[in-house]
Amino acid sequence: MNSKERLLRLFNYDMWGNEQILLCLQQHLEFNDSKQSIQYFAHIAGAQELWYRRIKQKPLDDLAVWPEYGLAAALQKLKTLSAQWKQLLNSESLELDGKISYSNSKGMPYETMMSDILHHVIIHGQHHRAQIAKLLRKADIKPPATDFIYFCRAE
Secondary structure (H helix, E strand, O other), X not given: OOHHHHHHHHHHHHHHHHHHHHHHXXXXXXXXXXXXXXXXXHHHHHHXXXXXXXXXXOOOOOOOOOOOOOHHHHHHHHHHHHHHHHHHHOOOOOOOOOEEEEEOOOOOEEEEEHHHHHHHHHHHHHHHHHHHXXXXXXXXXXXXXXXXXXXHHXX
């Protein structure tokens, strides 16, 4: 398996993990920290869109990194982004070792290797899914298993 294929697999895992969390949240909409959990879920979508736009050199002016999406809107955004990530990874011209120039939210300029950004997107999503899982556990709700190995076993 080459690097692009591995990244495609990780983006498939990311979408799978997001769907597992979404199903659990939909079943438990009324727990104490449900609002915070939905904010984390929406932020996964907002952050992915931010990075996708940075890579594509698209404007960020209208983008909320912490959008106020409900679960359905966040899921739709994540599905759209999942397709866009796959299209990007399947592009013949994609250079995983190439540098992407962008500015952070404070206006500081950076250059980061494409493959590092793509890995960051995956790791960032897992971080926030873990935060959601912690809030679910705090409410005595068993969160879904979203570790990568569970995805591998489900494939």
